[in-house]
Amino acid sequence: MNTTVDAAAVIGAAPVAEARNEEAETVNPAVYEFTGTVGDITAAQPRMTARNVDVWYGDKQAIFDVGLDIGQNEIIAMIGPSGCGKSTFLRCLNRMNDTIDICRVSGEIRLGGEDIYDRRMDVVPLRAQVGMVFQKPNPFPKSIYDNIAYGPRIHGLVGSKSELDDLVESTLRKAGLWDEVKDRLEQPGTGLSGGQQQRLCIARAIAVSPEVILMDEPCSALDPIATARVEELMEELRENYTIAIVTHSMQQAARVSQRTAYFHLGRLIEVGNTDDIFTQPRHRLTEDYITGRFG
Amino acid sequence: MNDSAGKTVDLVKAGLHRRHRRERRFRLLGLGAIVIGLSLVGMLFTDIVSKGYTGFFQTGIRLQIDFDPQRLDPEGNRDPAVLSAADYAGLVKQALRTAFPDVKSRRDKRALYRIISSGAALELRAMVLSDPGLIGTSRPVWLTADDDIDMLVKGHVDRTLPETSRRVKDKVIGWLERLEREGAVTTRFNPPFFTHGDSREPEQAGIGGAVMGSLYTILVTFLLSFPLAVATAVYLEEYAPVNRWSDLIEVNINNLAAVPSIVFGLLGLAVFINFFSLPRSAPLVGGLVLTLMTLPTIIIASRAALKSVPPSIREAALGVGASKLQTITHHVLPLAMPGMLTGTIIGMAQALGESAPLLMIGMVAFIVDVPQGVLDPATVLPVQVYLWADSPERAFVERTSAAIMVLLAFLTTMNLLAVILRRRFERRW
Numbered sequence: 102m103n104t105t106v107d108a109a110a111v112i113g114a115a116p117v118a119e120a121r122n123e124e125a126e127t128v129n130p131a132v133y134e135f136t137g138t139v140g141d142i143t144a145a146q147p148r149m150t151a152r153n154v155d156v157w158y159g160d161k162q163a164i165f166d167v168g169l170d171i172g173q174n175e176i177i178a179m180i181g182p183s184g185c186g187k188s189t190f191l192r193c194l195n196r197m198n199d200t201i202d203i204c205r206v207s208g209e210i211r212l213g214g215e216d217i218y219d220r221r222m223d224v225v226p227l228r229a230q231v232g233m234v235f236q237k238p239n240p241f242p243k244s245i246y247d248n249i250a251y252g253p254r255i256h257g258l259v260g261s262k263s264e265l266d267d268l269v270e271s272t273l274r275k276a277g278l279w280d281e282v283k284d285r286l287e288q289p290g291t292g293l294s295g296g297q298q299q300r301l302c303i304a305r306a307i308a309v310s311p312e313v314i315l316m317d318e319p320c321s322a323l324d325p326i327a328t329a330r331v332e333e334l335m336e337e338l339r340e341n342y343t344i345a346i347v348t349h350s351m352q353q354a355a356r357v358s359q360r361t362a363y364f365h366l367g368r369l370i371e372v373g374n375t376d377d378i379f380t381q382p383r384h385r386l387t388e389d390y391i392t393g394r395f396g
Numbered sequence: 397m398n399d400s401a402g403k404t405v406d407l408v409k410a411g412l413h414r415r416h417r418r419e420r421r422f423r424l425l426g427l428g429a430i431v432i433g434l435s436l437v438g439m440l441f442t443d444i445v446s447k448g449y450t451g452f453f454q455t456g457i458r459l460q461i462d463f464d465p466q467r468l469d470p471e472g473n474r475d476p477a478v479l480s481a482a483d484y485a486g487l488v489k490q491a492l493r494t495a496f497p498d499v500k501s502r503r504d505k506r507a508l509y510r511i512i513s514s515g516a517a518l519e520l521r522a523m524v525l526s527d528p529g530l531i532g533t534s535r536p537v538w539l540t541a542d543d544d545i546d547m548l549v550k551g552h553v554d555r556t557l558p559e560t561s562r563r564v565k566d567k568v569i570g571w572l573e574r575l576e577r578e579g580a581v582t583t584r585f586n587p588p589f590f591t592h593g594d595s596r597e598p599e600q601a602g603i604g605g606a607v608m609g610s611l612y613t614i615l616v617t618f619l620l621s622f623p624l625a626v627a628t629a630v631y632l633e634e635y636a637p638v639n640r641w642s643d644l645i646e647v648n649i650n651n652l653a654a655v656p657s658i659v660f661g662l663l664g665l666a667v668f669i670n671f672f673s674l675p676r677s678a679p680l681v682g683g684l685v686l687t688l689m690t691l692p693t694i695i696i697a698s699r700a701a702l703k704s705v706p707p708s709i710r711e712a713a714l715g716v717g718a719s720k721l722q723t724i725t726h727h728v729l730p731l732a733m734p735g736m737l738t739g740t741i742i743g744m745a746q747a748l749g750e751s752a753p754l755l756m757i758g759m760v761a762f763i764v765d766v767p768q769g770v771l772d773p774a775t776v777l778p779v780q781v782y783l784w785a786d787s788p789e790r791a792f793v794e795r796t797s798a799a800i801m802v803l804l805a806f807l808t809t810m811n812l813l814a815v816i817l818r819r820r821f822e823r824r825w
Contacts, residue, residue: 197715227717228714228716232716234715240712241712255722256717302712308716
């Protein structure tokens with residue numbers, strides 16, 4: 102990508118904005134200045150709501166005052182250049198950031214009315230409700246069966262071996278992986294192809310029937326065919342789950358999501374219906390990003 | 397443009413010869429280092445094996461023993477108490493007198509008796525106690541020869557030296573040569589070397605006591621250091637916050653690994669023996685001291701093993717809602733275990749070869765009995781090697797080397813085990 106706009110300098114940098122004004126007139130009247138998130142951060146049927154979220158890594162603030170709803174049965178895509186805080190924000194939603202010692206989160210994130218950063222909130226039930234799929238496929242170095250069965254086992258979701266067998270089969274069917282692996286459930290999950298591994302990880306996440314699935318660039322390590330397969334799967338899963346996906350690929354965001362949130366340097370710049378964001382962005386930064394001026 | 401490019405190539409080519417020569421020299425240097433290292437190890441092994449292999453053998457002398465009922469069991473009721481207190485040494489002497497009727501003077505007789513080990517009487521007693529039917533019979537029996545005779549037969553004593561400069565006199569050599577002609581002298585494999593405890597008589601000394609002492613000591617060391625080290629490593633790696641305190645602990649663990657081992661011995665003496673009044677020379681105390689010594693090694697290896705478990709596995713487990721403990725016990729520990737075990741085995745091998753700290757806590761004592769537990773006085777293999785190397789008898793030289801060979805065999809086996817473990821459980825992600 103080119104660097105005609107220095108991403109670090111643009112926020113509140115009036116001279117730069119003026120220098121580009123003659124072109125800006127023609128494409129978009131908005132300026133680079135950030136004066137609060139553009140668009141509607143609320144969703145019709147919110148499943149999770151985040152308000153005034155700030156995140157620090159040590160002394161460095163990574164996220165500034167982000168508010169965003171994640172609606173029931175929708176796929177919301179979070180896009181933005183590297184280091185914009187989209188992954189950090191995603192990891193706040195199931196408190197995955199707790200594992201980082203120096204990370205501090207303030208603000209309010211609610212899941213169905215409960216504040217997940219409440220002192221009394223335990224991360225175990227939270228993460229059972231808000232599952233996660235990571236950038237790199239990370240199946241456990243155990244059998245395919247055990248990969249799926251692990252979550253239900255530790256949460257005590259099933260009573261008997263046959264129930265567990267059924268759950269593993271139905272989960273793998275939901276993930277569209279059953280036909281490919283039914284004859285080798287006892288083989289290690291790490292022996293599958295990259296795309297299959299990632300679908301196994303998605304299956305592992307849905308095996309505990311979460312309400313929300315967070316996906317952190319789930320296709321960045323996959324080839325286009327495997328990516329297409331995962332995207333199909335996401336579309337199928339939308340009927341029963343709510344999905345928040347962080348992606349580097351704007352095409353992917355456009356293909357799979359209903360709403361899109363654009364992050365820039367820790368700020369949520371713009372939120373809106375995916376179609377609107379990609380056809381009529383309202384903020385100048387969004388416009389520049391989706392048209393490929395930087396990224 | 398073309399011109400300067402051509403010049404660059406010329407310059408590079410001009411220097412090429414020199415570069416190649418340097419590279420060759422560097423490679424030869426490395427090769428030379430390996431050759432020197434290997435040849436030194438080769439020399440060490442050749443020396444030990446050539447000196448030590450005869451230590452596994454022992455000269456025996458065949459004598460016609462008359463199990464005289466008068467001498468052994470005058471009452472004739474086969475009472476074990478009487479049988480075990482009987483004069484078996486007398487049987488040996490009697491047999492020698494019969495074999496050499498021409499030896500008359502007291503002095504010569506004493507010299508004659510000395511060609512058979514004083515342990516021979518014990519061998520006869522064991523024979524009679526296990527089979528009292530022998531009493532009243534007369535049969536040839538192979539008896540252990542004295543260590544001086546053993547050395548002579550094995551060729552470690554030069555028979556051509558003047559009589560005054562060797563321990564075995566001409567007269568004795570004459571008797572021995574007669575026995576040799578009769579086929580009554582042979583050198584055979586010596587099982588007692590592996591089962592006996594230490595002894596002042598080289599022909600009766602064995603490494604059995606030291607091996608058992610080493611096993612008990614290592615057992616105590618393993619049982620204490622492995623759980624302690626794993627718990628420490630898991631806490632430091634998974635739970636401890638990174639701050640000044642954890643840095644201090646880390647620095648101190650690394651320092652502890654560099655403390656000379658004899659200091660740990662002094663600490664063991666002061667704390668375990670003087671303060672806690674644990675018994676001296678006991679494998680328990682030895683194990684405690686070696687635990688202190690090996691802990692840092694195992695902790696460092698275990699932490700490295702834990703660090704090498706990819707964070708993605710932790711995230712995966714946390715992501716499906718596993719608690720921290722479940723993440724560690726279900727995923728991280730099993731994956732780190734091969735590395736931890738490798739570190740532990742290396743630590744154990746280090747402990748097995750350690751002698752200095754054990755000298756401080758009295759495991760250097762002369763102990764004849766094979767220890768039966770962790771509180772019995774004992775010594776360990778390396779200390780046994782040290783004790784024997786210090787003994788003046790010529791026959792202890794080969795026994796020292798033989799004991800070293802046994803010790804090296806143990807160490808090699810343990811290191812091999814570590815390599816096999818690492819190979820077998822190595823995982824790829």
